[in-house]
Amino acid sequence: MTSVVGKPAARKGATEIATGKAQFTADLDFPGMLTGALLYATEAPARILRIDTAPARNLPGVFAVLTHDDIPGLNRYTYSHTEDQPLLVSELVQYPGDAIAAVAAVDEQTAQEALGAIDVVLEPIKGIFDPLEALRPEARQVWPDRPNLHEHLVIERGDIEAGFAAATVVVEGEYTTQLIEQAFLEPEGAVATIDVDGTIIVYASCQAPHRDRGQIARALGVFENQVRVITPYIGGAFGGKDEAHVQIHAALLASATGRPVKLIRSREESIRTHVKRHPIRIHYKTGAAEDGRLTAIHVAAIGDTGPYVNAGAEVMGVLAASAFGPYDVPNARIEASTVHTHNPICGAMRGFGIPQGTFACERQMDKLARELGIDPFEIRTRNGLETGATLPTGAVLREGRPMRACLEEAATLSRWHQRAEFARSPAPHLRRGWGVAANIFTVGLGRNTQDSAAVSLEMSADGTAILRTGAADMGQGAHTALAQVAAEELGIELDAVRVVAPDTDLTPDAGPSCASRATFLSGNATRRAAAAIGDSLVRAASRASGRPQDELTLRAGYVHAAGEQLVSVAEVAAVAKEANLPLHSDGFYAMEYPETLPDDAYQYAHQVFTFGTQVAQVLVDIQTGEVTVEELTVVQDAGRVINPGAAFGQLEGGAAMGIGYSLMEQLHTDAGRTINNTLESYLIPTSRDVPPMNVGLVEIPEPFAPFGAKGIGEATLTPTAPAVANAVADAVGISLDHLPLNPERVLAALAGGDPDRP
Amino acid sequence: MVDYELTINGASRTVATDPRRTLLAVLRDDLGLTGTKEGCGKGDCGSCVVVMDGLAVNSCLVYVGQADGAAITTVEGLASGDELHPLQRQFVDRWAFQCGFCTPGMLMTTYAFLGENAQPTPEEVRQAIAGNLCRCTNYRSIIEAVVAAAGERSPQ
Numbered sequence: 001m002t003s004v005v006g007k008p009a010a011r012k013g014a015t016e017i018a019t020g021k022a023q024f025t026a027d028l029d030f031p032g033m034l035t036g037a038l039l040y041a042t043e044a045p046a047r048i049l050r051i052d053t054a055p056a057r058n059l060p061g062v063f064a065v066l067t068h069d070d071i072p073g074l075n076r077y078t079y080s081h082t083e084d085q086p087l088l089v090s091e092l093v094q095y096p097g098d099a100i101a102a103v104a105a106v107d108e109q110t111a112q113e114a115l116g117a118i119d120v121v122l123e124p125i126k127g128i129f130d131p132l133e134a135l136r137p138e139a140r141q142v143w144p145d146r147p148n149l150h151e152h153l154v155i156e157r158g159d160i161e162a163g164f165a166a167a168t169v170v171v172e173g174e175y176t177t178q179l180i181e182q183a184f185l186e187p188e189g190a191v192a193t194i195d196v197d198g199t200i201i202v203y204a205s206c207q208a209p210h211r212d213r214g215q216i217a218r219a220l221g222v223f224e225n226q227v228r229v230i231t232p233y234i235g236g237a238f239g240g241k242d243e244a245h246v247q248i249h250a251a252l253l254a255s256a257t258g259r260p261v262k263l264i265r266s267r268e269e270s271i272r273t274h275v276k277r278h279p280i281r282i283h284y285k286t287g288a289a290e291d292g293r294l295t296a297i298h299v300a301a302i303g304d305t306g307p308y309v310n311a312g313a314e315v316m317g318v319l320a321a322s323a324f325g326p327y328d329v330p331n332a333r334i335e336a337s338t339v340h341t342h343n344p345i346c347g348a349m350r351g352f353g354i355p356q357g358t359f360a361c362e363r364q365m366d367k368l369a370r371e372l373g374i375d376p377f378e379i380r381t382r383n384g385l386e387t388g389a390t391l392p393t394g395a396v397l398r399e400g401r402p403m404r405a406c407l408e409e410a411a412t413l414s415r416w417h418q419r420a421e422f423a424r425s426p427a428p429h430l431r432r433g434w435g436v437a438a439n440i441f442t443v444g445l446g447r448n449t450q451d452s453a454a455v456s457l458e459m460s461a462d463g464t465a466i467l468r469t470g471a472a473d474m475g476q477g478a479h480t481a482l483a484q485v486a487a488e489e490l491g492i493e494l495d496a497v498r499v500v501a502p503d504t505d506l507t508p509d510a511g512p513s514c515a516s517r518a519t520f521l522s523g524n525a526t527r528r529a530a531a532a533i534g535d536s537l538v539r540a541a542s543r544a545s546g547r548p549q550d551e552l553t554l555r556a557g558y559v560h561a562a563g564e565q566l567v568s569v570a571e572v573a574a575v576a577k578e579a580n581l582p583l584h585s586d587g588f589y590a591m592e593y594p595e596t597l598p599d600d601a602y603q604y605a606h607q608v609f610t611f612g613t614q615v616a617q618v619l620v621d622i623q624t625g626e627v628t629v630e631e632l633t634v635v636q637d638a639g640r641v642i643n644p645g646a647a648f649g650q651l652e653g654g655a656a657m658g659i660g661y662s663l664m665e666q667l668h669t670d671a672g673r674t675i676n677n678t679l680e681s682y683l684i685p686t687s688r689d690v691p692p693m694n695v696g697l698v699e700i701p702e703p704f705a706p707f708g709a710k711g712i713g714e715a716t717l718t719p720t721a722p723a724v725a726n727a728v729a730d731a732v733g734i735s736l737d738h739l740p741l742n743p744e745r746v747l748a749a750l751a752g753g754d755p756d757r758p
Numbered sequence: 759m760v761d762y763e764l765t766i767n768g769a770s771r772t773v774a775t776d777p778r779r780t781l782l783a784v785l786r787d788d789l790g791l792t793g794t795k796e797g798c799g800k801g802d803c804g805s806c807v808v809v810m811d812g813l814a815v816n817s818c819l820v821y822v823g824q825a826d827g828a829a830i831t832t833v834e835g836l837a838s839g840d841e842l843h844p845l846q847r848q849f850v851d852r853w854a855f856q857c858g859f860c861t862p863g864m865l866m867t868t869y870a871f872l873g874e875n876a877q878p879t880p881e882e883v884r885q886a887i888a889g890n891l892c893r894c895t896n897y898r899s900i901i902e903a904v905v906a907a908a909g910e911r912s913p914q
Contacts, residue, residue, distance in 0.1 A: 235797075684893060
């Protein structure tokens with residue numbers, strides 16, 4: 001029985017947001033603050049022949065013009081293991097998001113004039129824009145010293161030859177997914193200032209304050225403790241602010257001028273520069289027995305990662321480690337190729353490879369069901385993973401019950417078995433169909449990675465607490481959830497916990513807010529910190545009451561013993577303080593892997609998973625090709641819900657993003673340059689584009705998780721696209737294996753044309 | 759430089775500025791009213807919506823000269839002292855935002871909308887906010903918050 005965890009509570013900071021007082025990065029102002037701006041390459045790929053900044057430096061009101069020559073430390077982003085991306089390019093421009101110079105000036109207009117006055121001469125070189133072409137032996141190499149095939153990962157279990165030989169039915173498909181933009185509403189930005197002691201303070205809208213601190217320190221050539229990164233309110237991120245964006249440049253400019261510098265990207269710059277969700281081509285072959293049980297899968301995925309490695313290989317790794325779906329597959333071979341081209345850089349975006357893999361996997365399951373004449377729910381249930389199952393990665397599933405629980409809940413909520421009551425063709429031009437998709441999602445960064453979190457928690461003598469967390473809250477609700485965990489464990493009201501947002505001088509390193517890991521890892525760290533303080537409270541209460549410690553519990557503001565309410569936590573805190581008992585504790589948690597995996601297991605195998613199922617009911621207009629989702633059922637395994645408002649928000653918001661992925665969104669490029677660089681041309685769902693949703697949460701507590709709670713921020717956009725595609729296939733009887741399912745593509749498919757042509 | 763007279767959240771303000779600047783820039787940079795957000799600068803996202811003489815406008819598309827003599831309400835002017843406007847309270851109570859960046863624009867759009875339609879249906883709210891992008895929610899909680907706020911009181 002909990003009194004705070006699982007109970008409705010408003011978002012921490014909600015009133016500040018609703019009154020306009022919440023300060024986002026662009027809202028900050030400091031005396032003497034300059035405006036920073038970056039000069040991006042006008043041609044790419046290209047060789048830089050000349051950079052002359054003198055005309056810009058001589059303009060009145062210009063305080064600094066920096067090029068690669070002016071970087072005191074390392075001229076590299078150091079997010080990726082392959083440190084291939086310069087902060088300011090010296091020789092080789094690889095994509096239009098490459099910056100060549102940075103300026104700081106009195107105002108925006110002067111900064112823009114300065115950018116225009118910089119003389120840059122570029123010599124265009126021939127680029128390569130097709131990942132399949134890039135893989136040919138004679139292909140032009142994106143990098144002179146390394147191959148276009150950055151990595152070819154293979155995850156293998158069992159014997160697929162034998163598995164396919166044993167199959168009654170083999171289904172094979174080729175799937176493609178599109179380039180996707182995060183489209184967080186707040187464009188990237190940073191403000192850098194110099195403290196009196198020379199410390200560089202950087203306010204940044206980011207997902208990884210401590211990692212950013214390290215990157216800034218390396219670029220400036222200073223120690224990490226001379227840099228302080230603070231996160232103001234963050235206006236969404238979805239993976240696009242996991243890597244540093246302009247915070248390093250802002251710090252360089254502040255350092256060069258000795259003045260505060262604000263650097264905010266325009267929307268066009270934002271779309272042009274940051275990483276995207278990979279377009280991936282997936283060849284998927286599935287074998288199954290007569291009863292629908294899978295015998296083997298062979299998956300070959302080719303991801304176009306752009307010129308810089310960024311998180312490209314990690315994304316393809318997560319795809320490979322999940323492309324089998326939530327199914328027990330005895331024989332599997334999954335290959336994932338990370339390929340360089342001169343297209344936009346791809347990396348972290350909500351889902352991290354799993355949306356693409358799930359699309360292919362779940363289309364395959366539907367084709368198999370159709371081939372064998374088995375109900376789509378039934379074939380998924382028959383193959384569903386169970387507790388103790390060994391995944392192709394070698395990991396053993398600790399808790400498998402949520403897989404089928406999600407299927408059952410989704411079948412009920414969507415009234416799957418009553419769908420015959422609806423007209424298949426409600427008008428001569430309309431066709432109705434239903435589709436289901438299930439998924440598995442990974443939580444955390446995986447084995448053999450740096451995956452830990454620390455928090456600092458302190459209680460005052462009046463029984464209120466301050467939780468200092470380095471985990472960025474980009475809107476997903478992490479701070480509220482952590483405060484609820486702290487309040488629950490300390491036995492106090494949620495309002496008695498104040499959260500200090502990431503400030504690397506004040507809050508310990510929680511690692512990045514990505515990989516659906518913040519609630520799990522920081523939640524566990526918070527529990528540990530709170531438990532230590534709780535121990536002091538119980539000792540103090542025991543001394544005061546004379547009752548043995550093991551009879552005492554902390555709950556809802558009071559110390560209880562055998563159902564009796566003894567004394568308030570506030571009173572006990574005062575006693576503890578008086579008695580010199582510690583009321584402060586740091587909590588630390590590193591992902592636990594007590595199980596030993598076989599030697600041939602995937603080195604980064606995850607051990608915590610969530611499951612989900614979605615059902616789409618669609619209407620296809622066969623005259624216009626338009627697909628309307630009439631209703632979307634979204635069921636997600638959360639382990640345990642900490643905050644219902646936040647959980648529903650993540651489910652619904654994720655599914656809305658999934659609708660965009662299914663039907664609308666696509667970032668187009670022309671010779672590597674993104675061409676729909678505005679929110680007018682890159683369309684994300686508006687209030688008129690999202691369907692009514694039936695939302696359900698499945699709560700089966702996860703071992704090792706804080707109160708059983710797992711991360712659900714990313715998982716829920718994952719099954720949407722295959723559910724919609726399966727529904728369209730059901731409606732019109734034509735296979736649609738390429739995203740997005742826009743009217744042009746649907747019409748082409750209906751006309752018997754090649755739906756692969758975007 | 760030209761002098762402009764604006765009534766901002768009920769108070770009269772004189773701003774001497776370049777007529778080519780936007781109302782958004784003047785609100786944020788000259789008047790320090792940073793509650794109004796810039797998400798795109800092109801009128802595509804609705805994050806910068808303020809109410810000008812009763813109409814919801816994208817303040818990034820309004821030149822300050824066009825606002826001369828107008829009465830402007832921004833998100834900072836919605837609450838009465840410490841008492842939140844029903845829209846604000848409902849947005850807070852119903853998780854009608856996650857990151858909150860679209861919220862000021864969403865509040866001002868719906869504030870103006872309730873001035874025209876005091877008791878809207880959910881479908882009418884859905885249409886009314888179609889010009890305000892939110893990337894975190896599916897708009898359901900926003901629509902419910904607006905309907906609940908309308909049910910609470912007759913808007914001014």
